[in-house]
Amino acid sequence: MSMKQTTGSGAAVELTGVVKTFGRAGRSVRAVDGIDLSIGRGETVALLGRNGAGKSSTVRLLLGLDQPDSGTVRVLDRTAEHAVRDGLVGAMLQDGRPIQRVTVRELVDFVASTYPKPMPVSEALALAGVSDYANRRVDKLSGGQTQRVRFAVALAGNPELIVLDEPTAALDVEARRTFWDSMRAYARRGNTVLFSTHYLEEADENADRIVVIDRGRIVANGTGDVIRGSAGRGLVSFDLAGGPTEGLERLPGVVTVEVSGDRALLHTDDSDATVRELARLDAIRGLQVSRATLEDAFLSLTAPTAAPVSDSERETV
Numbered sequence: 001m002s003m004k005q006t007t008g009s010g011a012a013v014e015l016t017g018v019v020k021t022f023g024r025a026g027r028s029v030r031a032v033d034g035i036d037l038s039i040g041r042g043e044t045v046a047l048l049g050r051n052g053a054g055k056s057s058t059v060r061l062l063l064g065l066d067q068p069d070s071g072t073v074r075v076l077d078r079t080a081e082h083a084v085r086d087g088l089v090g091a092m093l094q095d096g097r098p099i100q101r102v103t104v105r106e107l108v109d110f111v112a113s114t115y116p117k118p119m120p121v122s123e124a125l126a127l128a129g130v131s132d133y134a135n136r137r138v139d140k141l142s143g144g145q146t147q148r149v150r151f152a153v154a155l156a157g158n159p160e161l162i163v164l165d166e167p168t169a170a171l172d173v174e175a176r177r178t179f180w181d182s183m184r185a186y187a188r189r190g191n192t193v194l195f196s197t198h199y200l201e202e203a204d205e206n207a208d209r210i211v212v213i214d215r216g217r218i219v220a221n222g223t224g225d226v227i228r229g230s231a232g233r234g235l236v237s238f239d240l241a242g243g244p245t246e247g248l249e250r251l252p253g254v255v256t257v258e259v260s261g262d263r264a265l266l267h268t269d270d271s272d273a274t275v276r277e278l279a280r281l282d283a284i285r286g287l288q289v290s291r292a293t294l295e296d297a298f299l300s301l302t303a304p305t306a307a308p309v310s311d312s313e314r315e316t317v
């Protein structure tokens, strides 16, 4: 195992009041709308959000590929560009395609040679799980194998922080599992990992902490359990049967209320108390009680259409 580099004692990632707008005035979109986020060294953090929530935009800011309109981005005690230039950050972006006609080993070897303190090539290949096909051409591999080669490329510079934008989006279940095994092995060395994903289970299983992002803002931040509880630990639903929806949020235990058609869904911290009160009000037609899952919490925290509010819309809100 290679020696860890040491780069000071601050957070691995520190975003403060970060705003990033795309487009021209009047028709602009706030892809990132005031994000404050601190990630400690050695943490594995999932950025979870729907399509268009602002995950990729946040990742690009972290890699110094874009500049924020306002706010600050610090990575390992320096600017993002500086951290990348110093070889401290490895990245897997969504659209990166490895160059063709070279073998896996040649590719990783070449990338490693561009860094000041690279990881030994055999180690990067082993950690990414690609040693078995190191002598095969990169353009002759399956989707899962290609993704792991891209992981080996991201590891080549021996980074302290790795940033993965939806790394498993195109992989089957088995390929995903092996991918995460490799990623966790890298994290166990004391490294920091930030990955974005649509998959709740993936965030729950592989991250120490989940940051839920919606419309360019952080709407929840904590362990899977914290997120699960943030919208209430229980779910109580019933048919409104034409009854009123006002006041449901004031029922005992209730944290949030969703009404869909003629059905009310209450997220509650105390299902028993909520149900008792509903019974008293005789509002128990089609009553169902269940434990809230991470998905329930996620759905209640994020808007159904996650398109960010444009500046022109914002003025009218």
Ligand SMILES: Nc1ncnc2c1ncn2[C@@H]1O[C@H](COP(=O)(O)OP(=O)(O)OP(=O)(O)O)[C@@H](O)[C@H]1O
Binding pocket: 022, 023, 029, 030, 031, 049, 050, 051, 052, 053, 054, 055, 056, 057, 058, 307, 308
């Ligand atoms: N270069 C750009 N020019 C214009 N708009 C952009 C640009 N990049 C992102 N956006 C817009 O900013 C918003 C956030 O996009 P972003 O790609 O960050 O979301 P995401 O959470 O990564 O989504 P996905 O899961 O679909 O990749 C979207 O409305 C997107 O259309």
